[in-house]
Amino acid sequence: MNESDLVRILQGTADFAGVGAGALTGLIGAGSVVEPAVGSDIIRQGEPGRHVWILIEGELDILVHGAPVNHLSRPGEVVGQISAVSFIPATATVRIAAPSKCLSIPQPSLHGLFAAHPDLAEALLRSMTKYLGAP
Numbered sequence: 001m002n003e004s005d006l007v008r009i010l011q012g013t014a015d016f017a018g019v020g021a022g023a024l025t026g027l028i029g030a031g032s033v034v035e036p037a038v039g040s041d042i043i044r045q046g047e048p049g050r051h052v053w054i055l056i057e058g059e060l061d062i063l064v065h066g067a068p069v070n071h072l073s074r075p076g077e078v079v080g081q082i083s084a085v086s087f088i089p090a091t092a093t094v095r096i097a098a099p100s101k102c103l104s105i106p107q108p109s110l111h112g113l114f115a116a117h118p119d120l121a122e123a124l125l126r127s128m129t130k131y132l133g134a135p
Contacts, residue, residue, distance in 0.1 A: 001056065003028055006103065009056065013076035015127040023117035030113060031105035036096045042080075042104075043094040049083025051104045052124070058100020063093040071097065081124050084110055 007024045010016040016024060033056065036042055042053055045064065055077040062070035062079070069092065072079070083090040084107045114121035 001033070001101070006056065009075045010054070013074075015078055016076065016123050019119045019123045020117070023113070023120040026113050026117060027105060027110075027120060028103065030109035031103045033101055034104050035099070035101050038096050038099060040096050041093050042096065042102065043083070043090045043092070045091065045093045046089045048087070049080050049090050050107050052078060052080045052084045052107070052110055053094065054078050054103040054105070056101040056103060058096070058102070059098040060100065061095045061097040063095060064091070066093075078124070078127050082128050085124055085128065 003025060006028050007021055010019070010024050010027075011021075031054075042051075042060075043049060055072055056075055058073070060072040060077070060079060061068055062072065079094045080090070082088065084105075110124075
């Protein structure tokens with residue numbers, strides 16, 4: 001999968017639909033595509049978030065206190081944004097549920113992109129509201 005494929009995936013989501021291609025290219029360039037092992041935790045509840053993860057393909061389980069609360073399988077789904085943006089401990093565990101590819105963006109790179117691309121910062125803040133109970 002190349003950079004333009006990833007830009008198309010992100011532009012096709014509600015979270016990133018209004019973000020410019022330049023910002024999305026910067027986001028993709030700041031991260032790396034990884035294939036974590038099935039059953040591994042890419043985020044652990046209560047630990048500091050060091051990355052934002054974007055699902056490219058595969059499946060993720062979201063657990064709170066060990067109990068499943070959500071299952072994600074749509075390309076472009078974002079996890080880890082609450083902790084990575086706000087510096088609070090992760091509010092949930094995210095486990096790889098099936099063979100998956102994810103874009104992993106380190107927290108320092110993400111914060112650097114916010115200054116250059118306010119539309120990207122706004123998109124991730126909107127994305128956070130889904131999990132914080134805001135309308």
